[in-house]
Amino acid sequence: MLKKLVEFKIGETGLIKKVEGEGRLRRRLFDMGVTPGAKVYLRKKAPLGDPLEVTIRGYELTLRKSEAELVVLEVEDAK
Amino acid sequence: MKRFALAGNPNCGKTTLFNSLTGSTAHVGNWPGVTVEKRSGTYKKLEEHVSIIDLPGIYSLSPYTNEEVISRNYILDEHPDCVINIIDATNLERNLYLTTQLLEINVPLIVALNMMDVLDKNGDRVDVNALEKKLGVPVVAISALKEDNLDELMKRAYEASKSPREGKTIITNKDVLHLIKDVQIAFKGKGVEDPLFHAIKLVENDELEVSNHKDLLPMVEDFKKTFSDDTFGDDFEAIIADSRYHYISDNYASVMKRAETPEQKDVVVKTSKSDKIDKVLTHRVFGLIILAVILFFVFHLTFSEDLFYIGAIRGAAGLEEWAPSFEGSIYEGLFWTGGGINSPGVILFNFFDMSFSAITDSLSGVMSANLGEELAWLTGFVCDGVLSGLFAILGFLPQILVLFLFFSIMEDTGYMARVAFILDRIFRKFGLSGRAFIPMIMGFGCSVPAMINTRTLADDKERTATIRVIPFFSCGAKLPILVAIAGGMVMHFGFPHPDLIVYGMYVLGVIVALACVLLMRNTTLKGDAAPFIMELPEYHWPQFRSLMIHLWDKAKHFVKKAFTIILASTIVIWFLSNFGWNWMYIGEMEGSILESLGQFIQPIFTPLGFGAQLSVAGWVFAVAAITGLIAKENVIATFSVLAAVFVSGFEGTAEGVEEAVIMIANTGITWQGCISFIAFNMFTIPCFAAVASAKAELPKGQFKWTLLFWVVASYLASASIYSLLNLFPTNKIDSETGLIISPYYDGQLAWAIPVSVSIIAICVLSVFAIKWWNARKAKEAN
Structure with missing residues (x-):
């Protein structure tokens, strides 16, 4: 099932299928390892609900919901 | 080498x-x-x-x-x-x-x-x-x-380093590689160094490369039309980023041998020590509270004169007699203030302060004893001009370093990144990212380290906006102005709560700062909040050695500045305030060049409440505000010097309250004027050290606008405050005689309303004008 990262629930894992957006923002996402094929685990949300914290390529990355909107993933079944 | x-x-x-x-x-x-x-x-x-x-x-x-x-x-x-x-x-x-x-x-x-x-x-x-x-x-x-x-x-x-190395790429897709090779040859033909790197970046659609080598673009574009990847189409940016990561994961999985069993290796969820700490520090409910408590302790340990409120608690419990016998000894000033223990920051500050005044005192004693009457100016020059200015600035160094140490520890441990994470949501509303919070909160201590700290902001516009409002977060040196004038107002006008005035001004500073950021981010520094895509590093212990090197760098920087710009400016001010127009040394402010300069510029401040409406001596406020541009401590120091002129035999007090009372009584300034004067000092061009830092930290071309911003912001803010406050004139009336004690400037109310209305109207109109201009420009661009 395809789902945007912003729609993920805490604890869900998925494989990136597509990164939308354009220009520098997209470039930045790529540089930080947010590329198709990478595995993403949504760790938590900030106290006010907005920036998200994910584990990707073995490290912790934070990004806003508006940026998570651009990342489309294939949801992995819970183990 | x-x-x-x-x-x-x-x-x-x-x-x-x-x-x-x-x-x-x-x-x-x-x-x-x-x-x-x-x-x-x-x-x-x-x-x-x-x-x-x-x-x-x-x-x-x-x-x-x-x-x-x-x-x-x-x-x-x-x-x-x-x-x-x-x-x-x-x-x-x-x-x-x-x-x-x-x-x-x-x-x-x-x-x-x-x-x-x-x-x-x-x-x-x-x-x-x-x-x-x-x-x-x-x-x-x-x-x-x-x-x-x-x-x-x-x-x-x-x-x-002894032998050159030819660049090589890890990209393996034959078609892409073919294009890269072609572009590389074209680059070589142009005589560009590192053709491979440039070729790949151009194929990647890299901003810099595209604008630097427009001539090669058609070749790349033509090729891209014929190319289509199964997954990415002709999205070369994605293809190249993907092939890098593919290369890495294909080749290096075998290099890395994890201790876990193969099943565990695949699980991205780790529960290390770092995660456990993180669970607490970024907790949904407690995260913000923990942040507030940590910040409170940082400032408490740096600036408090009553550590852990022991003095206040003891006082409340009626245990004053338990005070140790430091009282009366030299340790009292160092470790104790009132009944409370000093924080480490204050102890260091006092230590430097005491050593510096001891040096100045002994030097001035020796000099005035040995030099004749004709050379009295030399004593004044060395002790009042050079040393006192220099020591006033250097005296702040320890507290700045202590504050810096705490923030470096927060940075080193990885907590700072979490602070940005927690606060990003709030700051985005103002067009800033969560990282802007740290420099702003540091501004309450000192603007200099705060401005240096803005380097962590990725976006230039965001950085400029942040640097401009940092001085509005009232720093340690502005506190004496607040305390002295608020105290003076209490004694002269009979306000019941001096602390309320002080807190009120702090809050006003924050409100004006946020309002200015909001305004700038919508007008001159337009732009969406920069993306917030950031690594959250693992927590680890701070390293003593790197902390010390960090502090040493800061200290060196600061001392260098104190001995150049600040030294020069204090000498100029000393000269102006001690010499008359006949170029003779007079040793006091009355009759000095500074006085006549002050009188000359005084009318500028009339709409602010401390200009022409004041009595003959009213120029002191103008002069105090100007000397405050060197260092904000100068404001009260100037009061102190001039108080001695008004009241002969007057000796300065520690907090400057008496001085403020004398100033208010002798110049006839109203309470509204006092508030406006405080506001002006808070919002105007900060001290020399902060101005120098701003110049170093601001992007090119922004410095002059920033100076203008400070002048305009302080003038408009103080004028508005003064005019608005004048809608509520209050006077202290002597209960026995029924006479008005504090002077009342007739007709204040009459012009206050039109002035305040027109100021507000101008502000609003200019915002709309800029917005309209932006919209028109955007239209033209389309």
Whole structure:
């Protein structure tokens, strides 16, 4: 099932299928390892609900919901 | 001398390695043109001395942040003799992404596999030889922290620097490679250095490359039309980023041997110590509360004169007699204020303050005893002009360093990144990212370190806006102005709560700051909040050594400034306030050049409430505000000097309250004027040290606008405050005689309303005008 990262629930894992957006923002996402094929685990949300914290390529990355909107993933079944 | 550049991801231990390699030889200098610091030092253990250049931490060589542009340009334009790529061995995958780009440049490269000690502790292994074979460049396993294997690293880097290296790419897609080769040949034909790197970046649609080599674009575009990848279509940016990561994961899974069982290896969810700490510190409910408590303690330990409120508690419990017998001894001023214990920051401040005044006193005693009457000016020059100004500034150094130490610890442990994470949501409403919070809160201590700290902001406009409002977060040196004038107002006008005035002004500062940011981000510094895509590093203990080096850098910077700009300006002010127009030394402000200058500019401040409506002596407020541009401490110091003119035999008081009362009584300033005067000092051009920092930190061309912003903001804010407050005139009436004690300027109300209305109207109109202008420009661009 395809789902945007912003729609993920805490604890869900998925494989990136597509990164939308354009220009520098997209470039930045790529540089930080947010590329198709990478595995993403949504760790938590900030106290006010907005920036998200994910584990990707073995490290912790934070990004806003508006940026998570651009990342489309294939949801992995819970183990 | 050979130059070795250190390149690597942020937080990979680069600075630690730099400090270990160069020891105390490091010096800090500004990178030409760009406001990010470059550090260089010397490594002395090879057959010849080698200069080590510490480049800013970067994730990639694309021009996303200033740091990336600097590192990229340094390597491409300056071609160091060797690039040492530091890689965090605990996070190979992302760190190697930069390595794949560095490989493309024609420069000797060596990989330093750092944090091997942490890896060992986790039981993980990296096959260094296999990695070296695959990359085709030397790989050395080190621990920068434990200083393991550093000599070996440098020896091999030195070897590598002897022979040139041809850039190579890891991209394997035949069609893409074909295009890259074609573009590379075209670049070679143009005589461009590093054709491979430039070719790949151009194919990637890199911003800088596209604008620099427009002529080659058609060739690339033509090719792209004929090309289509199964997954990405003709999205070359994605194809190349993807092929880098593919190459890494295909090749390096075998190099890395994790301690876990194969099943666990795949699980991305780790529960390390770091995660447990994080669970508490970024907790949904407690996260914000913990942040507030930590910040409270940082400021408490730096600025409080009643540590942990012991004095207040003791007073409340009626246990005053329990006070130790320090009272009356020299320790009283050092460790005790009132009944409370001083915080470490205040103890250091007092220590310096006492030593400095002891030096000044003894020197002035010796000088006035030995020099004749004709040379009295010399004593004044040395003691009042040079030393007192210099010591006033240097006296703040310890507190600034203590504040800096706390913030460095927060940064080093990895907590600062979490602070940005927690607060981003709130700050985005004002067009800033969560990272802007730290410089702003530091502003309450001192603007200088706060402005330096804005370097962590990626977006130039965001940075400019933040630097401009930092002085509005009322700093430690502005507090005496607040305390003295609020105290004076209480005594003269009979307000019941001085602390309310002080807190009120602090809050006003924050409100004006946020309003200005909001305004700027919608007008002159327009732009969406910069993206917030940031690594959250693992928590670790701060390293004493790097903290100390950090502090030493800051201290050196500050002292250098104190001895140049600030020294010169204090001498000028001293001269103006002690010499008359006949160029004779008069030794006091009355009749001085400064007085007539003050009288000359006084009318400017009429709409602000401390201009022409005041009596003959009203120029003191104008002069105090001007001397405040050197250092805000000067404001009350000026009051003190002039109070002695009005009341003969007057001796200064510690908090300046008496002085303020004398000023209010003798000039006839209203309470509204007092508030407006405080506001003006809070919002106007900050002290010399802060102005110099702003100049160094602001992007090119923004400094003059920033000065103008401060002048306009302070003038408009104070004028509005004064006019609005004048809608509620209150006077203290003597209960016995029924006479008005405090002077009342007739007709205030009559012009207050039109002035305040027109000021507000002008503000609103100008915002609309700018918005309209922006919209028109945007239309034209379309």
